[in-house]
Amino acid sequence: MNILYFLIGCSVLVALVFLGAFFWALKNGQHDDVYTPSVRILFDDEVKTSESDKDHISD
């Protein structure tokens, strides 16, 4: 059953990878705003109309 020593090592290592992933996400600011992305994803893409979609600079 010595293989268990190896497996235990693996399990701790995998868990550490996940912990690292969490910290990476935290540092990246992925938990800063947990609401807006849920709204943003529901916006439709723009329907391209035939008329020129020129950007207009207003003053």
Add this chain to the structure above:
Amino acid sequence: MSNSTITHQSSVCYHCGDKLPAVKLSYDDKDFCCVGCQSVYQILSENNMCSYYAYNDTPGQRIKDDGHFEYLDEPTIITQLINYKDKENSIVTFYIPAVHCSSCIWLLEHLYKINPAIFSSRIDFLKKEVTISYKHEKVSLRQVVEVLNQIGYEPLISLQDIVKEKGNSVNKQLIWKIAIAGFCMGNVMLFSFPEYFGLSALEKEFQYLFAWLNLAFCIPVTFYCAREYFTSAIASLKQKHVNLDTPLALIIAVLFVRTAISTIFNDGPGFGDTLTGLVFLLLMGKWVKQRTYHHISFDRDYRSYFPIAITTIKDNREKPVAISEIAVGDRLLIRNGELVPADAILMKGDAWLDMSFVTGEAEPQQKVLGEIVYAGGRQMGEAIELEVVKPASQSYLTGLWNKEFYKADFKKKNFNDSIAKYFSIGVFVIAFAATGFWLWIGDSAKAWSAFTAVVIVACPCVLALSTPFTLSAILSVFDKRGFYVKNTDAVEQLADLDTIVFDKTGTLTSTHNSEIRFEGSLTPGEKLLVASLLYNSSHPLSRQVLKALNPIKIYAIAKYNEVVGKGIMGQVNGRMVYAGSKRGLPFVVESVVSKENGGVHIMIDEMYKGCFSVDQQWREGITPLINHLNEDYDLKVLSGDTNKDEQMLKSVFKPSTTILFNQSPLQKLEAIKSLQARNKKVMMLGDGLNDAGALKQANFGVAITDNINNFTPGCDAIMSGNSLSLLPNFIQLSKDGLTTIKISFAIATSYNLIGVYYAVQGTLYPLVAAILMPISTITIISFTSLATRYFAKRNGLRSIAVGS
């Protein structure tokens, strides 16, 4: 605007959703209530951005006057505002109070359609912040802000933006700690599992490894995650008093030492699971407690009321200057509606200053040349010139905040800290008694294990958890009903009050639902003339009166003339109509009866017709509220205004109630202090800067506001005006919350007594401790949340479901 017509249909404005006046604007088959709304629609439709209206009905905000943003061209101000700048791009973050729905997100994230130089904009909806990246060579910061202003999302740029503190890092560190503690707890549990079910011969082989792994996981938990408990315990012991962290630190230390000893000497499993679980739960409790509102600031001071820049005049040229750079002797130019940022002497112009926010007085004050003008007043008239006598940071107004004596003379003590002392003493007495007993018997091994076991079992973990969980549950009930309390400690203060002090203007009365009253007589035809005149003005009073008149048609107007701050006049249907303040009347009229300076006076063809005045409305449900509060509390009214409403107040309050008028901000503060000197626990309800000192000094200061995003002075809680009638329910719920905490403390104590029974005998097996702690924690957390729900329902604060 060539195709706008005047039609008669009744519905709501396509842009802002306000009820349409009888005379409305139409464009593209859509109806608008005002030119502002229509122009926003025009900008959006020209830029192909009408999806804005697709996500929500009437998402828009009515836009206010054109702002003056010249100061945003000043390089020194720009560098203070922007977050980041490189050769091509700049990034800036603005707080935009108007953000309220998904359409706002859509629009503000598609700014590049209006101006492609703004290449990215990101919204943080809950914080109402937009982060804009733009090419600063193609578009200036000022133009960016002007684009935002044009579409009705004017950013709030105040002095506080420049000196903003980063409060986020503390919270992030806590999350790091929670993550590590949770990670270690999970692994320790995994390795302790075989122990729970009894070890088979095969697993015995691994026992040694598991114990060492557990110890390894305990090290970061003890020395990193739980570090604060040790530092806090040491700090409080140095000051010779005991707080809740003291017993907690002791337990963590004892758990760690015992685990280390049993691992090193290989005598049985340690308490690694209890240790990691305890620290994880404690940190969770801390996190729940720290949760605050992103969008509401409770610690506002004069800096968030002041603009960041003001126009100065130097060598006959206007130049915007940052407020902090204003020096004594500078010439300031204050336009209509702008704020006086520093104490100054009036040098030129006709000063009519609205000091209502500073003193509570409703009517504007006139100042003569050479008179001193205090900071915080808002000019209501033509532009004036002032010479600064004191820098902004030393003005009378800022002095209100900087007074040192706030709250220094009494200390808020919460239930936890007051009970921690007795709790710790009890634990030590039992632990030492058990140790002494076993030493007397002569069993020193048992003495050590009994001592440690008592300390472990008598863990005040529940105390550390039940309070934040109960109080934060109450906070979330409150905030659904428009009552935003600063933190959980403040909820405890709320339960412990005996005196309530009210401000009048803006607190008992509402500036929102003001009623227009007319003194004098106008025929329906004349009303139309007046309405036609007012139709051309964008002054808030004109709009209010126009709304009240709600005319069925509008005549064309000729010779229109607007004197800023005085009034407007014009020729309608061949008759000269004047509307405006008394001092601006084109002819001296002896018969003007109105005692007030305010109001809109009307003259038609040299004939004085009367005056529209705005009556302040009492908030709804004031009388039942006062009657209810009279039973349990001492009530008081401190008003900065004149005593014109004394009769009305007397009819609502008990005859014995103290009602004081003409109170200066300092007098209000002193009144609160003298109440506190008589051992009263005072709640202050106020709204403006004139209450700022009193709000801060009071045991519990509540700022009342009609719009949560408006400026409110620093306080313990912010309440939306229409929730005022629920005040007794809020107070009752906070009292019930404290009862819940006490009951949960009793439950936890009974669990602890069972544990202590085993512990004093020195027979506490780690498994018992590992099971006892989570069970008592789960019981307590479910008890507190159920109890809070029950009490919220009983207090009638739960009838409105989630979602606001």
